[in-house]
Amino acid sequence: MTLSDTATSVTAEPVTGETTTREIPRRRSPEPFHWTRPLTEFVIAVAIGIAAVAMMSFSTNSQDSVNSQLAAAGIHFPAAGSPQFSPALFPTVQQYAGQLVDSGTKAEAYANGYITPQLAALTGGQTPFAVSQAAAADPTNAPLQAEANAVFQASTTRGLLLTTWGLSRIATYTLYGAIALAVAFAILMALALFELVRARRPQERGSATSFRHTQHGQQSMSMGSSTSN
Secondary structure, eight states, X not given: XXXXXXXXXXXXXXXXXXXXXXXXXXXXOOOOOOSHHHHHHHHHHHHHHHXXXXXXXXXXXXXXXXXXXXXXXXXXXXOTTOGGGOTTTOGGGGGGTTOBOOSHHHHHHIIIIIIHHHHHHHHTTOOHHHHHHHHHHOTTOHHHHHHHHHHHHHHHHHHHHHHHHHHHHHHHHHHHHHHHHHHHHHHHHHHHHHHHHHHHHHHHHHHHHHHHHHXXXXXXXXXXXXXXX
């Protein structure tokens, strides 16, 4: 903080003829305002705000694209009560009975809750790769070839659905990040405005104090001159 320690000297001559000097101490001058901190906060806030808008736009567009592509695929869960959708074999997806797979959540449920149990029942616990290798080793076995084709199609569909679900999750997490950045943007803007308001008030008070000191000094000098006369 810059201090002004200079005092104003006022010379006066009393009736006795002696000259005395009275010191009028000045108050501390207000600290000069620096624009660096609020300007930095403002620039950072603007950058964060732009990033938040970009992330929110990316999240919205990605989620819409995932949902529209899933809906265009036309994949439906079997109707409730149908033999191929028994609660014993598919207990975790019964709430989606008869619904269209049009979201990342439903895609994951269809892949893991509906296709995975079918693959386990179809392959007898073997991996799709093992079934494919067995079919390649016995190309004349028609039932085995049909099983390998069914397993391949189911595995491919499951993989695509899980990939779509992963993209949906990325879009969701991007939205969460955009919300967090928006909160940070609001906080930094509030801090920058607070710094400007807080710095303006001491400057106004300092100007008024300096004006009063000047008036007081002039009055004292006038009194000293009158006394000497």
